[in-house]
Amino acid sequence: MSVITIERKVLEKNDNVARENRATFALEGVFVLNMVSSPGAGKTSILEKTFEHLRGKIAVGVIEGDVQTDLDAQRVARFGIPAVQIVTRGGCHLEAGLVREALQRLDLKSIDLLIIENVGNLVCPANYDLGEHERVVVASTTEGDDKPLKYPALFRTASVMLINKMDLVPYLNSQPEVLKKNALSINPGLLVFQTSCVSGAGIDAWCEWLVANAQRNASKR
Amino acid sequence: MPGIEGRSSDRTTMHELSVAQSILDIVNGHVPEDQRKQVRIVRLRIGSQAGIVVDSLLFAFEAITSDTAMAHVSLDVELVPFTLHCTECGAQTHPDIPLGVCSACGSRQTEVVAGTEMFVSELEMEDLAGESS
Numbered sequence: 001m002s003v004i005t006i007e008r009k010v011l012e013k014n015d016n017v018a019r020e021n022r023a024t025f026a027l028e029g030v031f032v033l034n035m036v037s038s039p040g041a042g043k044t045s046i047l048e049k050t051f052e053h054l055r056g057k058i059a060v061g062v063i064e065g066d067v068q069t070d071l072d073a074q075r076v077a078r079f080g081i082p083a084v085q086i087v088t089r090g091g092c093h094l095e096a097g098l099v100r101e102a103l104q105r106l107d108l109k110s111i112d113l114l115i116i117e118n119v120g121n122l123v124c125p126a127n128y129d130l131g132e133h134e135r136v137v138v139a140s141t142t143e144g145d146d147k148p149l150k151y152p153a154l155f156r157t158a159s160v161m162l163i164n165k166m167d168l169v170p171y172l173n174s175q176p177e178v179l180k181k182n183a184l185s186i187n188p189g190l191l192v193f194q195t196s197c198v199s200g201a202g203i204d205a206w207c208e209w210l211v212a213n214a215q216r217n218a219s220k221r
Numbered sequence: 222m223p224g225i226e227g228r229s230s231d232r233t234t235m236h237e238l239s240v241a242q243s244i245l246d247i248v249n250g251h252v253p254e255d256q257r258k259q260v261r262i263v264r265l266r267i268g269s270q271a272g273i274v275v276d277s278l279l280f281a282f283e284a285i286t287s288d289t290a291m292a293h294v295s296l297d298v299e300l301v302p303f304t305l306h307c308t309e310c311g312a313q314t315h316p317d318i319p320l321g322v323c324s325a326c327g328s329r330q331t332e333v334v335a336g337t338e339m340f341v342s343e344l345e346m347e348d349l350a351g352e353s354s
Contacts (some may be wrong), residue, residue, distance in 0.1 A: 001261065002346050006251060010243050010265070010339040092236050124236035126272055127339070152319045153272045156333070187321050188329035 014128055017096035021103070021131025028108040030061075031210075031217040032116065034094075034130050036154055037138035038147075039120030042164040044072050045197040046138060046206075047115060051079040053207040054113070058214045061111040063102045065094040065119045072117065082106055093124035096131055112214040126153035133217070139183070140165040141174040148183040155186045160193070162206065167196040237274060240339070241281035245291070247341045257290040262297050262345040268336040270303045270319045303336030 009015060025032050035043050047062065054060055062083040064072040073085035084102040086094060099116060108114070116132060118125045137158035139147055142165055148155040155161070161183050163176050180192055193209070195202035248263055267273050275298050286292050303319045306312075312325035313334070323331050 002348055004251065004344040004346060006247065006341045006343060008247050008341050010240055010247070010341055013243060013246065091239075093239075095239070123272055127236075127240075149318055153270060153337070156270075156319065156321065156337075185320050185322050186318075188331070189321075 011127060014096045017100055018129035018131040021096055021100055022133075024103065024108070025114070025131060025133070028111075029218040030108050030111050030114050031214040032114045032130075032132045032134075033210075034116045034118055034125075034132035034135045035138060036118045036122075036125045036135060036158065037120060037140075038122045038143060041120070041138040041140040041143065042197055043117050043120070043138050044075055046162065046164060046195060046203075047076060047117065048079065049195075049197050049200065049203045050115075050207060050210070051076070051081055053203055054210065055079075057207075057211055058112040059110055060113045060115065061106050061108075063094075063099060063106070063114065063116045065098070065117060067091065067119060082111070088119060092119060092121050093128050094118050094130060095128050099130045112218055113210060122147070122151040122154050126157050134159045134213070136160040136162060138162045138164050139179060141168050141172055141176055141179070145175055145178040145182060147179070148186050152186045155183050155190070158187065158190065160191045160209075162202075163192065163194045165196060165198075166194050166201055167198040235277065235281065236272070237277040238281040238285070240273060241278055241285055244282065244296070244341055245285060248291070248294075248344065251344065252346075254290070256346070258293075259347045259349065260291060260294050260344055261347050262295055263341065264297045264299065264343040264345070266299045266301055266338060266340040266342045268301045268303065268338045270336045271339045273339065275300070299342070301335050301338060304334050305331050306334045307331050 037043050060081055062076050062081055064085045066072055067088050070085040073083040076083040084105045086098050086102055116130055135158040137154055163179055183190055193202050193206045195206060252260055279296055282296050302315045305314050307323035307328050308330045309328035310326040312323055314324050316324055321331055322329055
Protein backbone atom coordinates (compact mmCIF):
# COMPACT_ATOMS: atom_id res chain seq x y z
CA MET A 1 0.00 0.00 0.00
CA SER A 2 1.18 3.49 -0.63
CA VAL A 3 -0.22 6.58 1.00
CA ILE A 4 -0.71 9.84 -0.86
CA THR A 5 -1.08 13.00 1.18
CA ILE A 6 -3.80 15.28 -0.15
CA GLU A 7 -4.80 17.79 2.56
CA ARG A 8 -7.47 19.55 0.56
CA LYS A 9 -10.59 21.23 1.90
CA VAL A 10 -13.61 19.21 0.83
CA LEU A 11 -15.53 22.35 -0.09
CA GLU A 12 -12.56 24.20 -1.61
CA LYS A 13 -14.33 24.48 -4.96
CA ASN A 14 -17.24 26.26 -3.33
CA ASP A 15 -14.88 28.44 -1.30
CA ASN A 16 -12.96 29.43 -4.45
CA VAL A 17 -16.12 30.45 -6.28
CA ALA A 18 -17.29 32.32 -3.17
CA ARG A 19 -14.00 34.25 -3.24
CA GLU A 20 -14.61 35.14 -6.88
CA ASN A 21 -18.14 36.27 -6.04
CA ARG A 22 -16.77 38.42 -3.23
CA ALA A 23 -14.28 40.02 -5.63
CA THR A 24 -17.12 40.75 -8.07
CA PHE A 25 -19.16 42.37 -5.27
CA ALA A 26 -16.16 44.49 -4.26
CA LEU A 27 -15.59 45.60 -7.83
CA GLU A 28 -19.24 46.65 -8.23
CA GLY A 29 -19.49 48.16 -4.74
CA VAL A 30 -22.43 45.96 -3.70
CA PHE A 31 -23.09 45.08 -0.07
CA VAL A 32 -24.27 41.46 0.09
CA LEU A 33 -26.28 39.54 2.69
CA ASN A 34 -26.90 35.81 2.92
CA MET A 35 -30.17 35.38 4.83
CA VAL A 36 -30.65 32.00 6.49
CA SER A 37 -33.30 30.57 8.80
CA SER A 38 -35.60 27.62 9.29
CA PRO A 39 -38.60 27.57 6.93
CA GLY A 40 -41.27 30.02 8.02
CA ALA A 41 -39.16 32.26 10.27
CA GLY A 42 -40.19 35.25 8.16
CA LYS A 43 -37.28 35.93 5.79
CA THR A 44 -39.47 36.97 2.88
CA SER A 45 -41.73 39.09 5.11
CA ILE A 46 -38.65 40.86 6.45
CA LEU A 47 -37.53 41.50 2.88
CA GLU A 48 -40.91 43.04 2.03
CA LYS A 49 -40.74 45.36 5.05
CA THR A 50 -37.14 46.18 4.25
CA PHE A 51 -37.98 47.17 0.65
CA GLU A 52 -40.73 49.50 1.87
CA HIS A 53 -38.27 51.21 4.19
CA LEU A 54 -35.38 51.41 1.75
CA ARG A 55 -37.40 52.75 -1.16
CA GLY A 56 -35.72 55.93 -2.38
CA LYS A 57 -32.69 55.41 -0.08
CA ILE A 58 -30.61 52.66 -1.66
CA ALA A 59 -31.14 50.32 -4.63
CA VAL A 60 -31.80 46.71 -3.68
CA GLY A 61 -31.60 43.45 -5.65
CA VAL A 62 -32.58 39.96 -4.55
CA ILE A 63 -31.61 36.38 -5.24
CA GLU A 64 -34.27 33.96 -3.99
CA GLY A 65 -33.36 30.36 -3.21
CA ASP A 66 -36.19 27.88 -2.85
CA VAL A 67 -36.61 24.16 -3.19
CA GLN A 68 -39.58 24.66 -5.50
CA THR A 69 -41.66 27.48 -7.09
CA ASP A 70 -40.86 31.13 -7.79
CA LEU A 71 -43.51 32.35 -5.32
CA ASP A 72 -40.94 34.29 -3.29
CA ALA A 73 -39.52 36.04 -6.34
CA GLN A 74 -43.07 37.00 -7.27
CA ARG A 75 -43.63 38.50 -3.81
CA VAL A 76 -40.42 40.46 -4.13
CA ALA A 77 -41.04 41.59 -7.71
CA ARG A 78 -44.22 43.38 -6.59
CA PHE A 79 -41.92 45.98 -5.09
CA GLY A 80 -40.24 46.59 -8.44
CA ILE A 81 -37.05 45.03 -7.11
CA PRO A 82 -34.87 43.09 -9.57
CA ALA A 83 -35.16 39.46 -8.47
CA VAL A 84 -33.60 36.23 -9.65
CA GLN A 85 -35.09 32.94 -8.50
CA ILE A 86 -32.93 29.87 -8.00
CA VAL A 87 -35.05 26.73 -7.74
CA THR A 88 -32.89 24.01 -6.20
CA ARG A 89 -35.35 21.18 -6.98
CA GLY A 90 -34.84 19.43 -3.68
CA GLY A 91 -31.40 20.87 -2.95
CA CYS A 92 -31.25 21.91 0.69
CA HIS A 93 -28.94 24.92 0.37
CA LEU A 94 -27.49 27.44 -2.07
CA GLU A 95 -23.92 27.06 -3.27
CA ALA A 96 -21.54 29.74 -4.50
CA GLY A 97 -21.74 28.43 -8.07
CA LEU A 98 -25.52 28.83 -8.17
CA VAL A 99 -25.15 32.40 -6.97
CA ARG A 100 -22.48 33.09 -9.59
CA GLU A 101 -24.86 31.93 -12.31
CA ALA A 102 -27.69 34.01 -10.88
CA LEU A 103 -25.42 37.08 -10.94
CA GLN A 104 -25.39 36.87 -14.74
CA ARG A 105 -29.02 37.93 -14.66
CA LEU A 106 -28.61 40.90 -12.33
CA ASP A 107 -27.25 44.32 -13.18
CA LEU A 108 -24.95 44.73 -10.17
CA LYS A 109 -23.94 48.23 -11.26
CA SER A 110 -27.42 49.50 -10.47
CA ILE A 111 -27.60 47.79 -7.05
CA ASP A 112 -26.23 48.97 -3.68
CA LEU A 113 -27.51 46.07 -1.61
CA LEU A 114 -27.96 42.47 -2.74
CA ILE A 115 -29.93 40.18 -0.46
CA ILE A 116 -29.57 36.44 -1.07
CA GLU A 117 -32.45 34.59 0.56
CA ASN A 118 -31.18 31.09 1.18
CA VAL A 119 -33.28 27.93 1.27
CA GLY A 120 -35.10 27.65 4.60
CA ASN A 121 -32.87 25.22 6.51
CA LEU A 122 -30.94 25.57 9.77
CA VAL A 123 -28.30 22.95 8.95
CA CYS A 124 -26.66 22.83 5.53
CA PRO A 125 -26.39 26.52 4.55
CA ALA A 126 -23.85 26.92 7.39
CA ASN A 127 -21.16 25.13 5.35
CA TYR A 128 -21.53 27.08 2.13
CA ASP A 129 -19.93 30.50 1.79
CA LEU A 130 -21.68 32.33 -1.04
CA GLY A 131 -19.29 35.29 -1.06
CA GLU A 132 -21.54 37.40 1.16
CA HIS A 133 -20.31 40.17 3.46
CA GLU A 134 -22.69 39.32 6.29
CA ARG A 135 -24.61 36.18 7.10
CA VAL A 136 -27.92 37.05 8.72
CA VAL A 137 -29.76 34.36 10.65
CA VAL A 138 -33.46 34.94 11.31
CA ALA A 139 -34.81 33.20 14.41
CA SER A 140 -38.48 33.70 15.18
CA THR A 141 -40.02 33.73 18.63
CA THR A 142 -42.27 30.77 17.76
CA GLU A 143 -39.33 28.43 17.18
CA GLY A 144 -38.23 27.98 20.77
CA ASP A 145 -35.50 29.77 22.68
CA ASP A 146 -33.09 26.84 22.49
CA LYS A 147 -32.72 26.87 18.69
CA PRO A 148 -29.16 28.31 18.78
CA LEU A 149 -28.02 25.46 21.06
CA LYS A 150 -29.67 22.84 18.84
CA TYR A 151 -28.37 24.25 15.55
CA PRO A 152 -25.13 25.95 16.62
CA ALA A 153 -23.31 25.97 13.28
CA LEU A 154 -25.61 28.46 11.62
CA PHE A 155 -25.54 30.78 14.64
CA ARG A 156 -21.75 30.49 14.89
CA THR A 157 -21.16 31.34 11.24
CA ALA A 158 -23.68 34.19 11.16
CA SER A 159 -22.66 37.73 12.02
CA VAL A 160 -26.15 39.18 12.52
CA MET A 161 -29.30 37.74 14.08
CA LEU A 162 -32.85 39.00 13.70
CA ILE A 163 -35.30 37.84 16.35
CA ASN A 164 -38.50 38.05 14.34
CA LYS A 165 -42.23 37.82 15.21
CA MET A 166 -41.70 39.91 18.33
CA ASP A 167 -45.42 40.85 18.19
CA LEU A 168 -46.30 37.25 19.14
CA VAL A 169 -44.31 37.24 22.38
CA PRO A 170 -47.37 37.99 24.61
CA TYR A 171 -49.04 34.80 23.35
CA LEU A 172 -46.04 32.50 23.72
CA ASN A 173 -43.93 30.98 26.43
CA SER A 174 -40.99 32.33 24.48
CA GLN A 175 -38.50 34.67 26.09
CA PRO A 176 -36.56 36.60 23.45
CA GLU A 177 -33.89 37.46 26.04
CA VAL A 178 -33.22 33.76 26.57
CA LEU A 179 -33.05 33.19 22.82
CA LYS A 180 -30.61 36.08 22.55
CA LYS A 181 -28.52 34.81 25.48
CA ASN A 182 -28.33 31.34 23.94
CA ALA A 183 -27.29 32.74 20.57
CA LEU A 184 -24.61 34.93 22.17
CA SER A 185 -23.27 31.96 24.13
CA ILE A 186 -22.61 30.24 20.79
CA ASN A 187 -21.39 33.38 19.06
CA PRO A 188 -20.53 36.29 21.37
CA GLY A 189 -19.95 38.57 18.39
CA LEU A 190 -23.50 38.41 16.97
CA LEU A 191 -25.22 41.71 16.26
CA VAL A 192 -28.86 41.30 17.31
CA PHE A 193 -32.00 43.09 16.10
CA GLN A 194 -35.55 42.38 17.34
CA THR A 195 -38.18 42.77 14.64
CA SER A 196 -41.85 42.38 13.86
CA CYS A 197 -43.19 42.47 10.34
CA VAL A 198 -46.71 42.98 11.74
CA SER A 199 -46.09 45.99 13.98
CA GLY A 200 -43.01 47.13 12.08
CA ALA A 201 -41.02 47.30 15.33
CA GLY A 202 -37.27 47.12 14.90
CA ILE A 203 -37.37 47.42 11.12
CA ASP A 204 -36.09 51.02 11.32
CA ALA A 205 -32.94 50.04 13.21
CA TRP A 206 -32.29 47.09 10.90
CA CYS A 207 -32.69 49.27 7.80
CA GLU A 208 -30.46 51.99 9.23
CA TRP A 209 -27.76 49.37 9.69
CA LEU A 210 -28.26 48.19 6.10
CA VAL A 211 -28.03 51.70 4.66
CA ALA A 212 -24.93 52.54 6.69
CA ASN A 213 -23.17 49.38 5.54
CA ALA A 214 -24.22 49.72 1.90
CA GLN A 215 -22.95 53.29 1.84
CA ARG A 216 -19.69 52.43 3.56
CA ASN A 217 -19.20 49.59 1.13
CA ALA A 218 -19.96 51.73 -1.94
CA SER A 219 -17.43 54.35 -0.83
CA LYS A 220 -14.71 51.69 -0.82
CA ARG A 221 -15.28 50.97 -4.50
CA MET B 222 -44.41 38.45 -13.56
CA PRO B 223 -41.88 40.97 -14.87
CA GLY B 224 -38.53 41.26 -13.20
CA ILE B 225 -38.27 37.59 -12.28
CA GLU B 226 -35.59 35.47 -13.79
CA GLY B 227 -35.64 31.81 -12.96
CA ARG B 228 -33.10 29.07 -12.84
CA SER B 229 -33.34 25.47 -11.82
CA SER B 230 -30.55 23.44 -10.39
CA ASP B 231 -30.12 19.83 -11.28
CA ARG B 232 -27.42 19.42 -8.67
CA THR B 233 -27.45 18.22 -5.12
CA THR B 234 -30.41 17.05 -3.17
CA MET B 235 -29.02 16.05 0.20
CA HIS B 236 -26.25 17.98 1.85
CA GLU B 237 -24.03 14.91 2.42
CA LEU B 238 -24.53 13.92 -1.22
CA SER B 239 -23.05 17.22 -2.31
CA VAL B 240 -20.16 16.74 0.12
CA ALA B 241 -19.60 13.18 -1.16
CA GLN B 242 -19.48 14.50 -4.72
CA SER B 243 -16.90 17.12 -3.70
CA ILE B 244 -14.76 14.38 -2.11
CA LEU B 245 -15.01 12.27 -5.25
CA ASP B 246 -14.05 15.26 -7.42
CA ILE B 247 -10.94 15.85 -5.30
CA VAL B 248 -9.91 12.18 -5.49
CA ASN B 249 -10.52 12.09 -9.24
CA GLY B 250 -8.45 15.23 -9.59
CA HIS B 251 -5.51 13.49 -7.90
CA VAL B 252 -5.71 10.04 -9.43
CA PRO B 253 -5.54 9.43 -13.19
CA GLU B 254 -8.43 7.38 -14.52
CA ASP B 255 -6.38 4.23 -15.14
CA GLN B 256 -5.21 4.17 -11.50
CA ARG B 257 -8.56 4.66 -9.79
CA LYS B 258 -9.03 0.91 -9.35
CA GLN B 259 -6.04 0.99 -6.99
CA VAL B 260 -7.59 3.45 -4.53
CA ARG B 261 -8.57 1.56 -1.39
CA ILE B 262 -9.22 4.12 1.33
CA VAL B 263 -9.93 7.83 1.30
CA ARG B 264 -9.06 9.34 4.66
CA LEU B 265 -11.08 12.34 5.81
CA ARG B 266 -10.75 14.71 8.74
CA ILE B 267 -14.15 16.05 9.71
CA GLY B 268 -14.97 18.34 12.61
CA SER B 269 -17.60 17.16 15.06
CA GLN B 270 -19.36 20.49 14.39
CA ALA B 271 -18.96 20.45 10.61
CA GLY B 272 -22.62 19.55 10.24
CA ILE B 273 -21.95 16.19 8.65
CA VAL B 274 -23.81 13.00 9.52
CA VAL B 275 -21.07 10.45 8.90
CA ASP B 276 -23.47 7.57 8.15
CA SER B 277 -25.25 9.69 5.55
CA LEU B 278 -21.92 10.65 4.01
CA LEU B 279 -20.83 6.99 3.77
CA PHE B 280 -24.17 6.08 2.23
CA ALA B 281 -23.99 8.93 -0.28
CA PHE B 282 -20.40 8.13 -1.25
CA GLU B 283 -21.31 4.49 -1.79
CA ALA B 284 -24.29 5.51 -3.90
CA ILE B 285 -22.32 7.77 -6.25
CA THR B 286 -19.39 5.36 -6.65
CA SER B 287 -21.31 2.12 -7.22
CA ASP B 288 -20.80 0.83 -10.75
CA THR B 289 -17.64 2.93 -11.12
CA ALA B 290 -13.93 2.15 -10.83
CA MET B 291 -14.13 3.48 -7.26
CA ALA B 292 -16.92 1.15 -6.13
CA HIS B 293 -14.60 -0.67 -3.71
CA VAL B 294 -13.26 2.50 -2.05
CA SER B 295 -14.06 3.07 1.60
CA LEU B 296 -14.06 6.33 3.49
CA ASP B 297 -12.16 6.50 6.75
CA VAL B 298 -13.36 9.40 8.88
CA GLU B 299 -11.28 10.91 11.66
CA LEU B 300 -13.70 12.97 13.77
CA VAL B 301 -12.04 16.10 15.16
CA PRO B 302 -13.41 17.37 18.49
CA PHE B 303 -14.67 20.93 18.72
CA THR B 304 -11.90 22.98 20.32
CA LEU B 305 -12.20 26.48 21.67
CA HIS B 306 -9.14 28.58 22.48
CA CYS B 307 -9.54 31.41 24.97
CA THR B 308 -7.33 34.33 24.07
CA GLU B 309 -7.75 35.74 27.57
CA CYS B 310 -6.87 32.79 29.87
CA GLY B 311 -5.29 30.53 27.26
CA ALA B 312 -7.49 27.50 28.02
CA GLN B 313 -8.25 24.98 25.29
CA THR B 314 -11.64 23.44 25.94
CA HIS B 315 -13.84 20.85 24.21
CA PRO B 316 -17.42 21.74 25.21
CA ASP B 317 -20.16 19.27 24.21
CA ILE B 318 -22.34 22.12 23.05
CA PRO B 319 -20.01 24.25 20.88
CA LEU B 320 -20.23 27.39 22.98
CA GLY B 321 -18.21 30.43 22.01
CA VAL B 322 -17.78 31.43 25.65
CA CYS B 323 -14.77 30.06 27.52
CA SER B 324 -15.93 27.46 30.05
CA ALA B 325 -12.80 28.00 32.14
CA CYS B 326 -12.96 31.78 32.71
CA GLY B 327 -16.21 32.93 31.07
CA SER B 328 -14.47 35.20 28.58
CA ARG B 329 -16.03 35.94 25.20
CA GLN B 330 -12.60 36.53 23.64
CA THR B 331 -12.37 33.12 22.07
CA GLU B 332 -11.62 31.46 18.77
CA VAL B 333 -12.65 28.11 17.38
CA VAL B 334 -9.41 26.32 16.53
CA ALA B 335 -10.77 22.91 15.50
CA GLY B 336 -13.96 20.96 15.02
CA THR B 337 -15.58 22.71 12.06
CA GLU B 338 -13.18 21.57 9.33
CA MET B 339 -13.72 19.13 6.46
CA PHE B 340 -10.58 17.84 4.76
CA VAL B 341 -9.56 15.05 2.43
CA SER B 342 -6.29 14.17 4.14
CA GLU B 343 -4.87 11.03 2.48
CA LEU B 344 -5.43 8.31 -0.08
CA GLU B 345 -4.34 4.73 0.36
CA MET B 346 -3.49 3.11 -2.95
CA GLU B 347 -2.86 -0.54 -3.62
CA ASP B 348 0.42 -1.12 -5.40
CA LEU B 349 0.24 -2.88 -8.72
CA ALA B 350 1.69 -6.41 -8.74
CA GLY B 351 5.31 -6.39 -9.84
CA GLU B 352 5.69 -2.73 -8.98
CA SER B 353 7.95 -1.82 -6.09
CA SER B 354 6.65 0.67 -3.56
